[in-house]
Amino acid sequence: VSERGGRDRLEALWSRWQRGPGDDERPGLSRAEEHELAAALAADAGLRAELLADERLHGTLAALGRIRQDADGEAFARQFAKRVAAERNPEPFVSAVDRRVRAEEAARRGARARVSRALAFVLLPAAGFALAWLARGPQPASPPAAVSGAAPSPRARAAPGPPAVAVRAPRVPAVAARLTAVAGSALVIEQARRQPAGAGMRLHEGAGVMTVGPGSAATLAFADGTVLELEGDGVLAQLAELPGDGPAGAGKAALLVRGRLRANVAPQPPGSPAVITTPHAEATVLGTRFTLAVEARATRLDVQEGKLRLRKLGGGDPVTVGGAEYALVGEGLDLAPVAKPRGTALLVVGYSSLTSADERVKRRLERLGLEVRVTLAGPPPPDDLRDAAVVVISSTASADTLGIGYRELAVPLVLWEPNLYDELGMTGPERGADLGVATGTGELVIKDPAHALAAGLGGSVAAVALPPPPAGEAGPPRRQPDRWMSYGQPGAHAQVVATWPGRPTRAVIFGYERGAPMVGLPAPARRVGLYLHNRSPNLLTEAGWRLFDAAIVWALDDARR
């Protein structure tokens, strides 16, 4: 009876310990009970195997439940497609942008471009018919028969109207630039073939360069002294000479598909600017130094010297971005030049491909005028820390891989990974009491409206706009990861600015002033704990973002002192 009773008790403890679908916290096992269960597991290999098999089935059933709700995998596949888009698979993108650029170019140049094309045809003996057609104006006529050496199809013969673009004569591509330096791994892409890049190689019109890996770079030099340097995981494609409007000839064009491009553009002929297109924008330059960086959902332009005209693809007025300014172009961003960064923010995340929530955080930091460097969880990278004004740690950065290097870092920290609070000395160690994650309503209660971290808000604030429960679901909303919020119970010297509704000991916005005693050490610099969790940045209200901004600004104020 005793053995059976002991087994029943362990199973009961186990069933209470397990988390299920939608659970956000361990169901209540006291510490003593957990130790009892852990000790039994440590002592009994059979029990371990049995309970592990149960956990495996439990996890599989939970996954089947999620899969069942997305029976065709559409939601999962959509999420995947978004992440792939962020990866910027270059080839389909290049052709899509190329088509768009050509169409826009044609529209802008209008009649003059058609005349230029006609003059080109004059030089082609086989294009005599086109010349005749242009001289006569847009009247019905047969297209030239001998441009490609093939007889026109009956359909083409019958089709009236202007000649198609395809009648342009083939020509040997001109040399657009030369590779002057290559570091790390780089490839030249020309006529759909890839070959290792090397210094001295010529890049013809239409060619491109790909650099692979963080330490890789390729430097391209043009005859007029213009230098482009592609860095990191980058693709620069479709190098071309643009037909010039001015007498001095051609400008330049290229597509920056992804990566960072440092440019030092020599003065271009009047009317023939250099045009660099990215997935989000078109930068037009007559001569200047700048850096273009294409990221998952936006392009960032930093101007070191001179001025550029930047236009969002798909419409909108261009803006001029000058020295000591930068601009961001992307979906949902207002295109406007911004004064130079207030410093560098190191954003620590858990996945190399940013989640949509981390991407929003990054963009917000940039809107605050910060240059953002993203790093994966792990020991703090010394190079990135050297000039970091603030370190921002997302909850996607698992505490297990973050290391202990941030504990004594004399740089302000803003974080919403509660599992780090104790390691950093911001709270005690007990999960569920000193720190934790729980299902929230999206509301916070501001306790100290006068504090800078309160962003001028007071009372009850809806910081996260939670989605409504599924149609037909009655009663309290289900527990969902979207609703998770982080909290901590900081020490007496913390400044608690907002708390969990109805739980005044759960601080959801709190900070430590530099030097203030924390748990086990004085704060090496300002520390801020925020209520966010993995997905909540996707759902922040305006007030939620104000509170976020206030946390960053308060942390930065420490760095500037």
Place this chain on the structure above:
Amino acid sequence: MSGPRLSPAASEDAEGELRLLERSRRGDAAAFSGLVALHQGRVRAYIAGAISRGDVVDDLAQEVFLGAFRKLDSYKGDAPLGVWLLGIARHKALMFLRGELRRLARESAGSVEAALAPLRLGLLEGDAGEIEQREREIAALQGCLEGLPPGSAGMIADRYFNARSIADIARELGKGEGAVRMSLLRLRQALRACVEARLAREGA
């Protein structure tokens, strides 16, 4: 109780998969998304067998498909695509569990998680040649779910497929939460026995 479809099994799906694969190899991301839709179920279920945290499972599954898309050139077709994907899934899960093991040793020595972590890792490390076996287990589980009596099927569906809380289920059934938890534990034990029996029959 019919379970969700986890993998493309019918021959027409296999042909469709081949077409999608060919297009994906030419860089067609939309085609690869089609493959994702076909295989996401089995990949998520496989990872969930090793890692019980739902949020981690889906994130890792996304990473699996991103990794596969990046190195599709290395897939030679020696094994079915699903098995290749599960190999990547196993690698991702191993990386995660190794990190967990280090974290738990540092932060939570003496906890239940810390006691189980080496076993979870060991189970997966020893699973290298067992991916197809895992597939068979999941297929058998779906068969067993369909064979559950209505009351048991309802409880499993409420808890796992409708994500209802233990408290909700207990209220509806007029039972204590502990009793519901234990009932679910017993149901899982019965399902495991059923899966083992099915696999043994298949083996015979």
